[in-house]
Amino acid sequence: MIKRTPLVLGKKTYQDVTNDICSLVEKVPGPKFFASLISVKALFVFYLIVMGMIVARGMGLMGVNNPVNWGTDIITFVFWIGIGHAGTLISAVLFLFRQKWRTSIARTAEAMTVFAVMTAGLFPILHTGRPWLAFWLLPYPNQRGPLWVNFRSPLVWDVFAVSTYATVSLVFWYIGMIPDLATLRDRAKNKWRKRIYGALSLGWRGTGRNWNHYEMVYMLLAALSTPLVLSVHSIVSFDFAVSIIPGWHTTIFPPYFVAGAIFSGFAMVVTLMVIVRALVPEFKNYVTIGHMEAMNKIIMATGLMVGYAYGSEKFVAWYSGAPYEQYVFMNRAIGPYAWSYWLMVVCNVVIPQLFWLKSVRTSIPLMFVISIFVNIGMWFERYVIVVTSLHRDFLPSSWGMFHMTFFDFGALIGSFGMFLFLFLLYIRTLPAISISEVKPVLNVGHEGGENNA
Amino acid sequence: MLDSLFSALKAKGTDGLAGIWTDEKKLIQAAHRLREAGFVKFDAITPFPMHEIDEAIGIPRSYIPWVTFIFGFVGLAFGLWFTWWTSAYNWPLNVGGKPMWSLPAFIPVIFECVILFAALSSVGALFVSAGLPKVDPPVIDPDLTSHKFALFVPENDRGYDVAKIEEIFKEFGADEVKKAEF
Numbered sequence: 346m347i348k349r350t351p352l353v354l355g356k357k358t359y360q361d362v363t364n365d366i367c368s369l370v371e372k373v374p375g376p377k378f379f380a381s382l383i384s385v386k387a388l389f390v391f392y393l394i395v396m397g398m399i400v401a402r403g404m405g406l407m408g409v410n411n412p413v414n415w416g417t418d419i420i421t422f423v424f425w426i427g428i429g430h431a432g433t434l435i436s437a438v439l440f441l442f443r444q445k446w447r448t449s450i451a452r453t454a455e456a457m458t459v460f461a462v463m464t465a466g467l468f469p470i471l472h473t474g475r476p477w478l479a480f481w482l483l484p485y486p487n488q489r490g491p492l493w494v495n496f497r498s499p500l501v502w503d504v505f506a507v508s509t510y511a512t513v514s515l516v517f518w519y520i521g522m523i524p525d526l527a528t529l530r531d532r533a534k535n536k537w538r539k540r541i542y543g544a545l546s547l548g549w550r551g552t553g554r555n556w557n558h559y560e561m562v563y564m565l566l567a568a569l570s571t572p573l574v575l576s577v578h579s580i581v582s583f584d585f586a587v588s589i590i591p592g593w594h595t596t597i598f599p600p601y602f603v604a605g606a607i608f609s610g611f612a613m614v615v616t617l618m619v620i621v622r623a624l625v626p627e628f629k630n631y632v633t634i635g636h637m638e639a640m641n642k643i644i645m646a647t648g649l650m651v652g653y654a655y656g657s658e659k660f661v662a663w664y665s666g667a668p669y670e671q672y673v674f675m676n677r678a679i680g681p682y683a684w685s686y687w688l689m690v691v692c693n694v695v696i697p698q699l700f701w702l703k704s705v706r707t708s709i710p711l712m713f714v715i716s717i718f719v720n721i722g723m724w725f726e727r728y729v730i731v732v733t734s735l736h737r738d739f740l741p742s743s744w745g746m747f748h749m750t751f752f753d754f755g756a757l758i759g760s761f762g763m764f765l766f767l768f769l770l771y772i773r774t775l776p777a778i779s780i781s782e783v784k785p786v787l788n789v790g791h792e793g794g795e796n797n798a
Numbered sequence: 799m800l801d802s803l804f805s806a807l808k809a810k811g812t813d814g815l816a817g818i819w820t821d822e823k824k825l826i827q828a829a830h831r832l833r834e835a836g837f838v839k840f841d842a843i844t845p846f847p848m849h850e851i852d853e854a855i856g857i858p859r860s861y862i863p864w865v866t867f868i869f870g871f872v873g874l875a876f877g878l879w880f881t882w883w884t885s886a887y888n889w890p891l892n893v894g895g896k897p898m899w900s901l902p903a904f905i906p907v908i909f910e911c912v913i914l915f916a917a918l919s920s921v922g923a924l925f926v927s928a929g930l931p932k933v934d935p936p937v938i939d940p941d942l943t944s945h946k947f948a949l950f951v952p953e954n955d956r957g958y959d960v961a962k963i964e965e966i967f968k969e970f971g972a973d974e975v976k977k978a979e980f
Contacts (some may be wrong), residue, residue: 363836497896501904502910517917524943531937531942531944543933544931550980554841556846556847781847
């Protein structure tokens with residue numbers, strides 16, 4: 346008989362779980378944490394300066410121009426939205442499939458979703474060029490007619506999809522945290538700590554009747570988030586697929602984008618979990634090698650789907666007989682941007698194949714390196730889609746090249762500062778592992794239930 | 799000033815008798831026994847959801863899915879009406895010769911309305927049914943959100959009798975029995 350692998354190591358009791366997870370929030374962090382926090386904060390401040398200069402001087406500071414009029418902003422927006430998708434997949438889809446191993450990583454993955462969507466949301470607003478008028482994207486009664494937004498436009502669909510996604514993810518994350526915030530409240534010795542966590546926990550009491558409704562709402566939110574997450578990246582792909590640019594106007598885009606999003610997001614979860622395990626050694630009992638291996642398997646599977654999509658695109662371009670379509674795909678592989686195309690193929694399709702070997706799947710340093718490669722590869726996938734399709738479309742007289750400036754690089758690199766800064770603050774102020782969800786799975790993989798004190 | 803505000807808003811509880819366990823299996827047996835003894839308003843306080851409790855106390859299936867369904871439907875109706883009203887009625891604009899009422903193109907926005915309405919109404923229903931938010935509600939034992947489990951019988955329950963309840967709690971090995979406000 347195949348034995349289940351334990352989900353939590355070290356024979357923990359309920360009290361141990363509470364202590365392990367809460368103590369991280371309750372004690373003053375060490376120098377390693379402060380050093381990380383200050384360095385990502387420096388990057389965040391740099392990001393704010395770069396964004397401020399772009400807003401003050403205008404979009405001319407960035408590389409976008411004719412014919413490549415979608416640049417770093419849109420590439421990085423799609424990149425960060427994609428990162429968010431794995432969080433919802435872990436917290437909602439794996440919940441619906443009753444995958445118990447998700448419990449100890451779901452909270453952090455959902456936090457990653459919220460922060461990634463926040464980071465992503467700034468880019469299209471910046472891209473509008475006049476971000477102080479971004480509220481024009483919303484349908485509100487106004488004195489210009491009233492002139493309403495064009496609901497036929499994928500860009501408006503995107504506004505609705507991303508804002509709904511941000512709202513529902515935030516609510517799902519917060520509802521999941523309420524019982525754990527009550528645990529922190531009840532443990533608090535300090536008056537202000539008790540008040541702050543008491544307010545955040547909304548006065549949760551944990552009665553049988555409360556839990557009955559709570560679990561139902563948690564399941565409903567998971568069931569609503571699942572079609573939502575699929576719709577969000579499908580709609581992001583419509584931004585491209587609904588236009589008539591060769592290389593964008595393809596029916597494979599929605600599933601291709603969703604698979605890519607899950608692929609990149611899981612790579613980011615692995616990257617973050619390796620960092621968390623290094624910063625907080627106590628968590629190694631909760632986020633075990635088994636968890637990391639399971640995520641690496643998903644990276645490999647979705648990497649193969651993405652590889653299939655690359656091949657399918659090539660095949661359909663050839664099979665279509667449309668010369669412009671064929672040209673775009675030839676141009677991607679051997680044109681001036683061939684380096685980015687092959688970088689994407691190597692990072693996304695070739696390197697994750699190493700995960701076929703169990704020794705690679707279970708090696709922390711190797712999975713960290715591979716997950717970084719996947720992150721790089723997935724950013725370049727969006728680069729290839731946006732830049733190579735725009736730079737040479739129908740008329741050779743309107744061909745051109747895209748040149749990234751200092752501000753493009755600054756916005757891209759700086760956005761990691763914002764994301765990681767929020768993430769590190771979260772790790773130290775909120776329960777980073779779901780206490781009330783881990784306790785019921787303590788027995789999984791331990792024989793006879795002796796772990797249940 | 800803040801302290802007086804907090805005490806003014808503080809949620810009031812009901813007096814009653816609480817039994818506290820560290821072994822949740824005994825608590826479930828005690829809950830069955832309490833229900834047989836005719837109590838209806840008692841409840842369990844646990845650090846994590848336990849499905850046996852619903853049966854032991856007699857908690858019916860949550861009604862919240864109906865709220866989700868109805869508000870999902872409201873979201874659908876709102877989305878249909880709003881896209882029609884803005885694009886085809888209030889200020890119709892010809893965009894690329896497409897019909898004013900371009901239903902297929904409105905589906906993504908209508909879908910997002912369905913999800914948003916359904917999700918937020920479910921959370922609203924949770925707040926109503928669980929009485930959230932509460933300011934500083936009474937706590938029987940701070941360990942009840944960590945590793946202890948309690949049963950609480952309020953004094954307004956049918957046939958409330960301290961001696962009888964205490965006996966049931968003791969019979970099933972409660973570690974502690976105390977009068978409490980909850």
